[in-house]
Amino acid sequence: MTAAVWGVVIAAFVASFVEMVEATTIVMAMGFTRGWRSALIGSAAAVGALAVVTVAAGYAIATWLPESVLQLVVGCLLLIFGLQWLRKAILRASGRKAVHDEDAIYQKEVAAAQAAGTGAGGLDMFAFMVSFKGVFLEGTEVVFIVITFGLNAHNVPAAALGALGAIIIVPAIGLAVKRPLSMINENLLKYVVGLLLASFGTYWAVAGVGVFRAGHQVLSWPGHDLAILVLLAAWFALSRVFIAALRDREKATVAA
Amino acid sequence: MKYVKAFGQFWYDFVIGDDPKIAVAVVIALAVLVGALSIGLFGDAGLAVLGGVLIVAAFTVTLLVDTRPRVNRDR
Numbered sequence: 001m002t003a004a005v006w007g008v009v010i011a012a013f014v015a016s017f018v019e020m021v022e023a024t025t026i027v028m029a030m031g032f033t034r035g036w037r038s039a040l041i042g043s044a045a046a047v048g049a050l051a052v053v054t055v056a057a058g059y060a061i062a063t064w065l066p067e068s069v070l071q072l073v074v075g076c077l078l079l080i081f082g083l084q085w086l087r088k089a090i091l092r093a094s095g096r097k098a099v100h101d102e103d104a105i106y107q108k109e110v111a112a113a114q115a116a117g118t119g120a121g122g123l124d125m126f127a128f129m130v131s132f133k134g135v136f137l138e139g140t141e142v143v144f145i146v147i148t149f150g151l152n153a154h155n156v157p158a159a160a161l162g163a164l165g166a167i168i169i170v171p172a173i174g175l176a177v178k179r180p181l182s183m184i185n186e187n188l189l190k191y192v193v194g195l196l197l198a199s200f201g202t203y204w205a206v207a208g209v210g211v212f213r214a215g216h217q218v219l220s221w222p223g224h225d226l227a228i229l230v231l232l233a234a235w236f237a238l239s240r241v242f243i244a245a246l247r248d249r250e251k252a253t254v255a256a
Numbered sequence: 257m258k259y260v261k262a263f264g265q266f267w268y269d270f271v272i273g274d275d276p277k278i279a280v281a282v283v284i285a286l287a288v289l290v291g292a293l294s295i296g297l298f299g300d301a302g303l304a305v306l307g308g309v310l311i312v313a314a315f316t317v318t319l320l321v322d323t324r325p326r327v328n329r330d331r
Contacts, residue, residue, distance in 0.1 A: 072286075077271055080282050083315055084273040087322070096323065140270070198315075205286060206307030210300075212290050219293075222301040227308075234312060246323055 004225040008153045011196040012162030015145045018189045019138040020170035021181050022105075026134030028174055029109035030127040034116075038124035042131030049132075050139045058147060058156075071152055071218055072208025078148040079205045082197025089191035090239050094246030106180035142167070145197075152204045195239065199231040277321065281314035 023043075030039035065073065091097035109130070116126040146163045150156030174181055203221060210218040221227035272279050289307040292298065298306060 076282060076286065079311070080279045081271055081273075083278045083282065084275065086315075087275060087278065087319060090319065091322075144270070202308055202311050205282070206289065206304050206311070209286060209289050209293060209303070209307060213293055219304050219307070220300040221304040227304070231308060234308070238312060238316065242319060242323075249323075249325070 005158050008158045009162040012159040013165050015193045016142045016163040016166035019141045020166050023135045023138035024174040027131050030131050033113035034127035038127035039131040042128035043135045046132045046135035054143045074148045075204030075208045079201025082201045086194030086198050089194045090242045093243045095250050198235045202231050203228050277318040281318045285310035285314040
């Protein structure tokens with residue numbers, strides 16, 4: 001595998017890892033509190049629905065969107081999506097936004113599960129629906145990342161491989177430790193994902209602007225794929241500057 | 257109609273999120289790049305670097321707006 005393909009696999013893996021941690025927390029809360037049968041059936045139903053969505057979205061994009069437009073549109077979506085992650089990561093790291101606390105989310109889900117009444121049927125609809133919704137929403141982000149990375153890199157299998165690794169590994173960790181996955185530094189992972197999405201998104205969105213010229217050829221970056229590393233360094237440097245400046249300002253505000 | 261609206265809202269929240277400034281900034285940066293392309297300002301490499309700089313600058317502006325010191329209105 002080339003370095004660029006490894007980059008796609010790693011980016012898809014890390015991004016999917018974060019989403020799977022969040023989905024696993026919800027399913028574990030339902031499983032331990034309400035029972036595993038309904039929680040797992042809800043999760044399986046969500047995976048089935050996601051498979052249908054993935055096939056439909058992939059077919060629609062590949063069929064209706066001309067390839068020349070694909071890189072611009074998908075690159076833009078990925079860039080906006082990635083910059084949202086980076087913005088939140090910078091605000092969290094500088095103390096301007098509450099950090100993501102998997103333990104607190106788990107306790108909240110457990111409290112809601114305990115407060116909910118029990119139904120008469122064989123299937124616990126509360127556990128089913130909460131698990132379904134959690135896995136479907138987090139899984140949608142995984143699908144989005146796989147489709148955008150895969151189509152732009154012309155290598156959907158590489159992106160899918162990265163995501164599949166996370167889909168297998170995270171629930172396995174949850175199963176092994178039998179408690180919320182708060183030992184995983186999710187805020188750091190989200191920061192890394194924000195940097196990766198912003199870097200790949202910038203690369204593809206800018207390249208896609210080439211569709212506006214005669215011949216519709218994508219713009220070629222100096223150094224080609226290596227430019228992604230330069231972009232990664234630039235986004236990292238910018239984020240560190242913001243984090244340091246905002247932390248200093250917070251300290252000055254507290255001191256005053 | 258309710259479901260169409262909910263579907264649209266879901267995708268808006270999903271991609272645009274809670275800060276539409278970033279989407280606007282990215283579109284403006286790319287529009288400027290398209291302008292530079294249309295007047296033949298640089299070659300491929302120059303345009304790509306310009307695009308990267310514009311996007312980083314656009315994001316910087318949105319974050320500066322978000323994190324600007326609050327004015328004490330009580331004074």
